[in-house]
Amino acid sequence: MSRQRPEVGSEQFKCDSSQVLHQFRPFNNDVTGNRPRDAADLHTRRDRSVKTPQRSRTMNFQVSAQEEAVEKFLDAASRGDLTQVSTLLTHGPSLINQTGNNGWTALMLAARNGHFHVVEALLSNGCDKFSVNGSAQTAYDIAKFWGHKHVSNLLSRTDDGCQRVLPGCDLGQQENYFGRETLDRLSAKRTDKAWLEAKQSDADTVYLIFSKLSPMVTSPQDDSTGGENKLCRFRFEAVQDLLQKPATVLVFLGVERRKKPSSSSPSQTKEGVQEPPAWFAVGRDEDAAELLKRCREKNCSFPKAPNRDLLKLSEEEAGVVAQARSVLAWHSRYSFCPTCGSSTKLEEAGHKRSCLNSACRSLQGVHNTCYPRIETSPLID
Ligand SMILES: [Zn+2]
Secondary structure, X not given: OOOOOOOOOOOOOOOOHHHHHOOOOOOHHHHHOOOOOOHHHHHHHHHHXXXXXXXXXXXXXXXXXXXXXXXXXXXXXXXXXXXXXXXXXXXXXXXXXXXXXXXXXXXXXXXXXXXXXXXXXXXXXXXXXXXXOOOOOOHHHHHHHOOOHHHHHHHHOOOOOOXXXXXXXXXOOOOOOOOOOOEEOOHHHHHOXXXXXXXXXXXXXEEEEEEOOEEOEEOOOOHHHOOOOEEOOEOHHHHHHHHHOOOOEEEEEEEEOOOOOOOOOOOOOXXXXXXXXXXXXXXXXOOXXXXXXXXXXXXXXXXXXXXXXXXXXXXXXXXHHHHHHHHHHHHHHOOEOOOOOOEEEEEHHHOEEEEOOOOOHHXXXXXXXXXXXXXXXXXXX
């Protein structure tokens, strides 16, 4: 596997800040006009790190005091000159995150050449170890690539003076809105018809009604307050008649997650443990206005612009809606068998479509055409 090497520094010569600075000065080409950029030029300028005054005269180069300081600083870091790095930082703390050619910082140069103590000093002075060069490499990437393990280990630590931390270390787990798993999907129960039937008529079971993939929600009376939308929740009696209609799609979403029983009540019998409520999604594409009349809440609607309105739900409800929408969208698009084109019927609590043509190949073995993709897609229109 090939890997992109840092463009500054090669196996032939150690990385030298003079190469980095080749393009650092903003007017180098304008001022010098015909500056050669071949290897010999690089070599010449590599040697000039100790002959800066002469070079300045011969090249007639206008360099501001600040640029000169940055050049010295990057050069010192590149050479591993801890004393000079420290001295320059004392006089000019702002040098610490300055960059040379292609975005290379002093930290990157020190990391490239394996100068542990310089890297350590830069970190303790609060440098930004997350900045990237023109090739999107951090100092850590560079040290790791060039085999300076002691330096890469140092850079991967989080207890230095840096303000931020490496992603994935002690950063909280990243979460997607619409990605929260509020319910335990209990997919093994999808084929347990007796359990599902009992759950459907259970008094605690929650039904959500969807029309054209939009869930019925109740909005705050005064929209200017920016309050949350809430899902309208129904009991079995309120949707019982809908479940009998052939055009209704019923999807078992899962059961509410509950904390494990505390150890103080180990004697609780299985019968004594109440099962958490189950949730179902009811999808209907017709009679949206009639459906709204079923709700006792005020200000109910099926949001017309789900991309915007669904963002007003709580994260818990948004996760449920995303899951339901993804399955309902699949049903709305795959009404017919992708293998033979025949009609299909719902199975497995709304998580499978089976072909009604008994001769269809999709009935033999397991086929991905019979199941929805399982990633949630809240933004399906
Ligand atoms: Zn078929």
